[in-house]
Amino acid sequence: MDLKKHYLVGVFDDDDVLLKAIPKVRESGIKIEDVYTPFPVHGIEEKLGYKRSKMSVAAFVFGLCGTSFAIWMQTWMLGFDWPMIIGGKNFISAPPFVPVTFELTVLIGSLGMVGTFMVIAGLKPWAKPRIFDLRSTDDKHVMAIDLGANKSDEGEIKRIIESTGASEIYRKDFED
Amino acid sequence: MSVVVSSVRTPLITGRKTMHDVSEDICRYVERPPSKSWMVAITISLLTLGFGVYCLYRTLWDGIGVWGLNKTVGWAWDITNFVWWVGIGHAGTLISAILLLFRQKWRMSINRAAEAMTIFAVICAATFPLIHMGRLWLGLYWVLPLPNTFGSLWVNFNSPLLWDVFAITTYFTVSLVFWYLGLIPDFATIRDRATVKWRKTFYSALSFGWTGKARDWNHYETVALVLAGLATPLVLSVHTIVSFDFATSVIPGWHTTIFPPYFVAGAIFSGFAMVLTLLLITRRVFHLENYITLYHIELMNIIIIVTGSIVGIAYITELFMAWYSGVEAEWYAFRNRALGPYWWAYFSMMTCNVVSPQLFWFKKIRRSIVSTFILSIIVNIGMWFERFVIIVTSLHRDYLPSSWAMFTPTLYDVGDFLLTMGFFFTAFLLFAKFFPVINIAEIKTILKSDSEKS
Structure with missing residues (x-):
């Protein structure tokens, strides 16, 4: 059995491009696991369909x-x-x-x-977070897509993310 | 990059910075070995702290009889220092909480350092009532509501001194949590930049595993906003309660209803002065001129004029009311304050707090680093004298002329004050070296709208 987790990581340089990209990606039926940003991007929660924090x-x-x-x-x-x-x-x-x-x-x-x-x-001093891209706490916005949770194939997802303006797309696998 | 450039707003960040530059500029000093000037500064602070620790040891070993207190003046330097330090702390919360509610973006360059200052100042403040209780270890236990089976009765919830315990504890805890919450994303930035193993491990633990998920940011922003909402009445309550220590007593010169607003304004006034003293040095040593601009300094100086003027009006109102009330003891206390043996303290206070901040009406003075630095120190001296004047001059001539006395500080009065000074600067220097002194993540949110463009 395949225990690894396979992700497709889309890197965006600009938050405005990212904000436009999210709805496009979601409309084409792709499930976004989460978006990692170096600072709070306003309006992103709405685009991702997150409810107002309680x-x-x-x-x-x-x-x-x-x-x-x-x-x-x-x-x-x-x-x-x-x-x-x-x-x-x-x-x-x-x-x-x-x-x-x-x-x-x-x-x-x-x-x-x-x-x-x-x-x-899940914030605690001994937490071992899953870090997709080290630059996501510096100046890049990172969109993570779990390939296991999506029906479309990798090439298709890659093509869609590319068309929304991502500067880099690559695959990243995690052990667990 | 799509940008919105405003031609109306003064840029808050100059030097055409990119997102990466911001991380670079602020993390650089955390990652480098400490500079020579830092080593010199921390040595001086540690020596001061060391002398203070010796004085503290003597104070605890021999008892507070080593202070200059006498049977008439039962409160002097200790409570003066306590109120002074708590007051200084207030600017940090004002900047981080009240200015956040008012959506003042200029706060973002200064809030981190100001909050750090708050936390260290509150620790310094809390030292004095604890020492004053004589036996530190019992002092901690006397103030807590512990059951009678522990040996004492329940604490007296009618006493302003006990309200102080709750106010200061809450203030310290909430400020610490607020400050640390802001630091988490920045620790993650340092963690992800780390090239050395120990740094990676150290900042990994400090960052609590933060990754900057949109889901987490969503909660994070609400938490920060609600904390600001809670901290705003809290900060106003703390100095109000500190002023109750005096205002609820029946000592002429203390028993006035003007105290709460007057103390709060004074606290913000002195706090901003201390923020300026610290930031003008930090800005220069760490080359942060593009983040803490002259515009920031000018805005802080404007707050100093406003609060300084409120303090000035309060002094005059207090004086007027002492005469207008027709209470002879009250009027005597005030005349004695201004013209009695402590006239020099009263006039130092008046000059430093009422006259000197008015110089900031001149744009040249307001925007000059040198004059701001000098005036910030003058204001802090003035605010120390304010508390000294309120406390000592109201006590030293009580109802019985036979027990009138003067207060003379001893080496241990001075030494215990130096203890807190040494601690404050040591802590601030350690903070400036190992923690990001500016909120990196927040600065990035305003980079597009409020920075200088090419």
């Missing part, structure tokens, strides 16, 4: 956890577990609890969101 939802949910945890913590500690008389004030009073509640909302909201992002994107 990271803000993660931030909201985690933030809400932070808010409720902070309110519960302060109320329970000072109001129920060990009430202390401080300047003759109420055991539980809202205004002094605002700063800590706000800070914990921000802290848990942002850490939760970034954590979610790292898990989804």
